[in-house]
Amino acid sequence: MTATEASRSFAAVLDSAGHGETIIVTRGGRRIAVIGPAPSGNGAALNDVLRRFLPDEDFAADEASLNCTSEWSCPASGRSRSVSPAEGPRGKSARPTSHAAIRPARVASGP
Structure with missing residues (x-):
């Protein structure tokens, strides 16, 4: 099914997926998406x-030794570092990043 067809009949696509059908969506002859039933359980x-x-x-x-690679704490050795609530990793501010700086990850497309 082309992306245009899927867009125009999206409710029908969802109905088909709800009944167990898997729909392959193409654009320009290339597979771009697979819409299918959600796993139940x-x-x-x-x-x-x-x-x-x-x-x-x-x-x-093993878990304790992995945690000891951090400068924050190491229960196995008794080391710990106290940090103020406003302080983040390595003493940097824990203020949230602006939304403009957040970019979605690129996903590699397969054949």
Whole structure:
């Protein structure tokens, strides 16, 4: 289905996806999007997987050593740095960035 056709009949496209159909949208003969049914589930399958694969015995130590690469704190060595709430990483201001400076990431398109 072309992007123009999808745009003109978007409600029908969503109805088709809701009934299990996968729609491939093209522009200029190239695939640009795939619209399909949303995965259904309540997380039970994920919980089952997480229960079966528990972290190994060294997980906590590995995690602590990774956290020690930060200048903020290292529970394993007892180092810590107190920071004011207005201070961000490396002492920089934690003020939000203006919206003008935020740019969306570019996504590579496949064939």
